[in-house]
Amino acid sequence: MDFVRTPDKRFERLLDYPFEPHYVQLDNLRMHYVDEGPAEARPILMLHGEPSWSYLYRHMIPVCAAAGHRVIAPDLIGFGKSDKPTSIDDYSYQQHMDWMQSFIDQLKLTDITLVCQDWGSLLGLRLAAENPDRFRAIVVGNGMLPTGDQKAPPAFKIWKNFALYSPWFPIARIIRTGSFRKLGPEEMRAYDAPFPGKKYKAGARAFPRLVPMTPDDPATDANRSAWKVLEQWEKPFLTTFSNGDPITRGGDRYLQERIPGAKNQPHVTLKGGHFLQEDSPVPFARAINDLLATMA
Template sequence: MDFLRTPDSRFERLLDYPFEPNYTDVGGLRMHYLDEGPADAKPVLMMHGEPSWSYLYRHMIPICAAAGHRVVAPDLIGFGKSDKPTDINAYSYQSHMVWMQSWLEQLDLRDITLVCQDWGSLLGLRLAAENPERFRAIVVGNGMLPTGDLKVPKAFQLWKNFALYSPVFPIARIIGSGTFKKLGPDERRAYDAPFPSKKYKAGARAFPKLVPVTPDDPASDANRQAWKVLEQWDKPFLTTFSNGDPITRGGDKYMQERIPGAKGQPHQTLVGGHFLQEDSPVQFARAVNALIAGLES
């Protein structure tokens, strides 16, 4: 498989990103992840989505680590400091699941609290459903596990076409369009850092077309099986959606109704756009810490 590795120089002196890199080999590709906080503490797994990377969680990681948690935040293959296959067809829902499963098993994470958003939810919720013995709680902000059986918003169809066919794919501008706050120049540089040229962006362009939007999508059956597990999930399940995301709006209520572990939880609606980690990072992190504190009280 042909792949590119973003030069380390692209990541030098990034604003609010002082974390040491860690790497694991998954199927011949190098996956980067952050590992902060006490090494012997129960892990909080923070999974990013499209087209961001672990930089998205930079303001949340210190808050959760300071509360005594081990915070682990991988860069999905094709993103951040992880390797980037150059062929868009190298990316599939299943290939991402295989990469993440390999990473999870190599780190042997257990008693995990999952924190996920966007594609971090599509992968993270599957990961939890397929490895329920490893997870003790789930927090979802602006995410879902689609099966293709429900109609998708028009906004998503427009986004999918843009990702596939637009001659330019400006990563930082895309992320900025999904936030209430205005990203500063240093933040925009950080989001663009993993992608020195268009050759590095195959993974970012691929994700929208991999979302199951029809019942016969290649990922639909596996996601339906995952939903069967989630419909029996009685461990804590918290939603922290934002008030300004047109793509995932209503998904929090849908999951609260279908997942037993969501009953009685202090679900929150945070202020922000699609990337609520940028708009309400402190509130998001405190919600995670409060959920875990409740587990341990």
């Protein structure tokens, strides 16, 4: 598997991202993660989606760490400071699951609170369902666990074709388009930092085509099995969807209806687009802290 590693100089002096880098080795690939807060505290695992990286959580990490939580925010393989296989065919749903399983195994994470959005939800919800004894709570914002049995919204089909076929794939502009607020030039630079050239973007281009769209998708059986676990999930399950995401709109109600642990939780609707971590980072972080305060 050929891969590239983004030069460290691309990440120098990024706005609002003072975090020390940490790494785990996944076979021949290196995965980067942020690890803030007390090392002995129960971890909050923040999983980003497409085409972002842990920079997306930069305003949330300090809020949760200041409340006494250990906050771990990895860069998925193909994103951020993590290594990037150069072929789209090197990426599959199951391969990403294997990488994440190895990640939590190597860090020996238990009592995890999952926080996830976008593809972070496709991976995180499966991860929690396949390791239920290691997770104590789940918080989902603008995310879902599709099986291919449901009809995808038109906005997603447009996005999938764009990611696969457009010769122009401007990472930072994509994130700005999916946010209510206008990102500044330094924030735009940070989102583009991991991707200095086309060969660095294979992972970002691959993700949309890996979403199960039909009942015979390679990931469908595993996702259906995960749903069987989630439909028995009694531990706290909180939704924090935004009010302006055309892709996941209505998903919060769907999750609340299917997952027992969502009953009587203080679900919130936050202001923002798809990337609600950009639009409402502090309210998002406070919703996590408030939930965990009730579990102390």
